Amino acid sequence: TVQENSPYQVKVWDSPGLHGGPEDKQHLPKLKAVMGRIDLTVYCIRMDSRFNSSTQNALKQFSKLGPNVWEHAVIALTHADQVNFPDCKTDKEEIDCFHSLRKEWTQGIRQYLCNELGIKEKVVRRMFFVETG
Numbered sequence: 122t123v124q125e126n127s128p129y130q131v132k133v134w135d136s137p138g139l140h141g142g143p144e145d146k147q148h149l150p151k152l153k154a155v156m157g158r159i160d161l162t163v164y165c166i167r168m169d170s171r172f173n174s175s176t177q178n179a180l181k182q183f184s185k186l187g188p189n190v191w192e193h194a195v196i197a198l199t200h201a202d203q204v205n206f207p208d209c210k211t212d213k214e215e216i217d218c219f220h221s222l223r224k225e226w227t228q229g230i231r232q233y234l235c236n237e238l239g240i241k242e243k244v245v246r247r248m249f250f251v252e253t254g
Contacts, residue, residue: 131160152186161193168198168222168252169205172229177237180230184238191240194248198226201252223252 206218
């Protein structure tokens with residue numbers, strides 16, 4: 122929490138989802154206007170779904186906000202508590218399956234950002250991934 126008389130300023134802005142639809146043309150200029158200098162970007166992706174073209178398009182749209190949008194990014198893999206592993210019979214197997222899925226997500230996102238969107242590998246390597254419920 123930042124105190125009222127603190128020399129630090131924290132701006133929090135929750136953006137609408139970006140998925141390549143016509144509404145993105147309205148949302149992107151609004152996002153650019155409020156972003157200014159970015160200290161932290163928390164980009165949320167549902168972990169209980171697939172890394173598909175819709176997710177890829179959202180990352181592409183978000184990247185249009187500027188070259189530094191990923192510089193200080195944390196990827197929040199949301200709904201991690203909703204992921205099911207029906208083939209896992211024990212707690213240890215479920216934990217192993219979860220770690221494997223997390224690795225797939227992180228590698229897939231990193232590869233897409235570098236290879237498809239041209240984000241510098243140094244930037245992508247420094248990105249944190251956090252699972253949330």
